Amino acid sequence: MKRYLFLAFLLLSTVSTLAQQKYWLEAPLDKRGWIESPGCRGILMSSIDWDALPLPALSERAYQRRERQRIPIRQTDYSHRDPSFEAKLKDIGLEIHGYSRWFNSYSISLPSEDFNLEELKALYTDREVELIPVRTLGRLEAPQTSPVLDETPIPSAAAAPTSHLYNYGQAWAQTEMVHGEALHDLGYDGSGMLIGVIDGAFFNADNIGPLYQVFQQGRVLATYDFVNGDTNVFRPVGSHGTRVWSIMAADLEPQFVGSAPRASYVLLRSEDDESESKVEEDNWIFAMEFADSMGVDVINSSLGYNVFDTDPSYFPSDMEGRTAIVTRGAVMAHRVGMVVMNSAGNSGASSWRIITAPADADSILSIGAVDSLGQVAAFSSRGPTADGRIKPDVSAQGVLTAHLGTSGTVTRGNGTSFSSPLLAGFVTCFWQANPNATNYEIMDWVRQSASHYARPNNDIGYGIPNFQFAMELSGTLSPNPSIFYPNPSAGALYVKMKSDEKATYQIIDINGRVIADGTLGFARNDRILFPLGAANGLYQVRVIQGDEVTVEKVLLQRP
Template sequence: MKKALLLFVLLLTTAAFSQEDAWVYFADKPLAQSYIDNPLSMLSQRALDRRTTQGIGLNVQDAPIHQLYIDQVTAATGITVMAKSKWLNALHVRGSQTDIAALSGLPFVNRIHYANHSLNPGGRQLPQANLTTSRINKFLDTQVNYNYGGSATQVQMLKADWLHQQDFTGSGKVVAIMDAGFPGVNTEAPFQRLRDNNLILGGYDFVNKVANPYTGYQHGTQVLSNMGGYVDAQLIGTAPDAHYYLFITEDVNSENPVEESNWVEALEMADSLGVDVVNTSLGYFEYDTAAYSYTYDDMDGQTSFASRAADIAFSKGMICVTSAGNSGNTANPHIGVPGDAATVLTVGAVNNAEIRATFSSIGPSFDGRIKPDVMAMGVAATVATQSGAIATNNGTSFAGPILAGAVTSFWSAFPNKTNAEIVQLVKASADRFASPDNNYGYGIPDFQQAYNTALLSVSEFDAKGFVVYPNPANNQVTVTFTDVVTKPTIAFYNSLGQLVLQQTIENNPAISLDNLNSGIYIYKITFDNVSQTGKLVKK
């Protein structure tokens, strides 16, 4: 009897004091409106300009978490704050189940969600015999060194070389790469051109909380080389003239849900800095602790912390490109988090003959959507290593950035198009668009075709045309069209990206500016499901 009682006490003690991870969601943001009224206190001018171009307004998601809430959680007994998300108004915390549960007593806490699924109401129970799982190899191995000219196939497969010939190389666009580390980027020759042209804007290590991205595991170095690397006759990235931020969110020593939270925090920083395209050659499905792992049922784009944030990023005007994963030939062959998000451009891998790699994760998402979205070369892809050597590597980890760079260069050709328009053009150009499947998605994009389609839509817009006059204006402007259009509207945004005036034009081409102060405004005219922006000076 004593043995049984002792065992019972030990089990209770283990449950009470073992460390758990959880997300603590708050009920509100008491100071949100003050931040919305002063947007430069939370977003850069470039971030505001990106939203203005796409007609995206500010909302409560953009305001930071209320600091007093963070302070009270941080001060709670046994609680360590690991990461935070303003978009989801939540903190990732670590502590005993007892200490985490006690946070629900704080009046501003809305709910608590444990990474251990069995601790949540209605959470699934895992077999006790399966307390840990084998880790999926998201970083496949380098195979061949010094492959001269090897990057030609991976670039030409997408017709990204055609974009480069038209001088669309990513100039004017900003990319954030979230990965495991970038050693050698600050010293080695394949990245010299990026350094000489000041194309690396900065970075941050969210794992160690330091502003030094040039450390960690070299996976991020190789990923960056697919986009921005430049070694004549050996390796040319798909977006060699884009600007880059480098963020470390992955801890290669373990697989834990805090990496999702690091990723979300980096994504929010990318938004605030005005990033256009985000590349993530990471994915999450199984964690070191089985109780934290996802199942295929969770791949619905709505369950995971990271996938929900990815959709928010898209609503802010960014394009998230993520690798599908390398588990296609395992017991769990489906795409992982955040590749299951509806708005993410999820990329699978093919070889140089355009045949799917057996390791490339498959779809569909659990709710039946096409995944992966598109494919790019991820078998023997040419990369640069942390030592500056040119090598080849396998993995959707490299198909993703090759595609992301091509998207960036393509968007630089049409900077006034929205993220949704760019993504749709990319998908529509793919070779299986008419008959997508769960192995290839919509197939391999053709960026020359995408460009021609986009150019046609711009030409149609220009053919109909409009004039806004006078400019500069006093108290009124008039908008006239050169052809019949449907449902024309005009919106005006101030220099902070705030919508200050909006009205239909169809029956009233004269727009009063009486309520606008003197200054420079961005206008956006929309008709026939297309839109165009311009500048107006109010005297």
């Protein structure tokens, strides 16, 4: 049987033309081969000459991440990059953008439309080169909404509570919405964890005080610019990466505290801030593999791809988790044990409307945006995916989200670009609290903790996570000693509190509306009744007793 070289898994429009010149080209496999072992460090067999085998492109930290999750070393962990083969490609006029070990392929551009394919075929002796059109990609005009930034310093009017480990300042509302303070109060601040930030330029991030201290403390382990091929990610061509990173890393008490203020970071620029092209998808793959090799635990990618300046763009029907190369890369990142957090996109109010790649991947957390009241942002990209899956997965504040501008002052902006890093930091702290969990378990607990888990929708997915509840689900935190029972409830809910002091209560529906409120006078009046007109579903019951606020999710399930 012939072995065919699939020259394009993205951009061919017809078999008979080379009008589109950007392709992925499968590389010849290293004849020394590889071994997929049930353990991470390989099978100890005396018949194998280990010195003759290529080494996996992994750091010790990357090995450890695999070992914790019982992930074997696979072929995709080895680089089969061949300098002599690359030289031959260049000799026939091909431009090489990079190499992917996950796909064992080169990202290339042909020199012209009339390129002689026979020259390429001659480089392969064990297979034939054949142009296989995966899909005809057309162009759909779909303007995207970029994050809206406000450079005006925020007045310090909204004081954050001082009863927590950190004084969050302007970050309090977005932190309290997901109960991220519950993680920090227990000492889970990202210490010992590694976050990869794949974004645009990080202009001035190495000079802003609250971020510069992360460099000083040795917690920026690596930087790389895949657009220019060097380590300078700080070029003055854009500040999107800086703003995104600040939401996680900044510690500027009492003005602002990020969601993972003690984590370590790898800063990777894959996005050309001045254009939108298919090469940026390739850069994203290369950045992901770099992060994998470094041993990154959690990825934040506040990027999305659907429409390109000149290259063929995607159709909404392509957002089914299998077409876009970045989506395939996101699935690979999950396969090697990372948690991938990706912004859902800002196309909710445009003709495109739905999530963009790689947010359509089934193995990642795609993050939507809500306002300070928990209502979906108009711009937040919706679901479902083209194959009918719920997206986004979860949501967080992406309207007027506090972050640092390039001058180091606290500003606000809109976009799923900001809700994603907010959650990525807290997910990192949550994984720190559950070090033996797999990436799948972490993502599942986050979804289960969310406000709409019982009734997900395609506006905010499973809803707004509650990290205190997630800690209880994972067994890391004992459940609140206050008791609401029975749950599910048929209409009457009994409440047991730690004291007999009078309390007030509210019943809040999934849209954030208070549908009932009243007073509890323990121990005689300890029952909450749902209104007769309340529909079956998930509600939030809030009880305020003195200075203590207790919140419980209760499922109303009338016969």
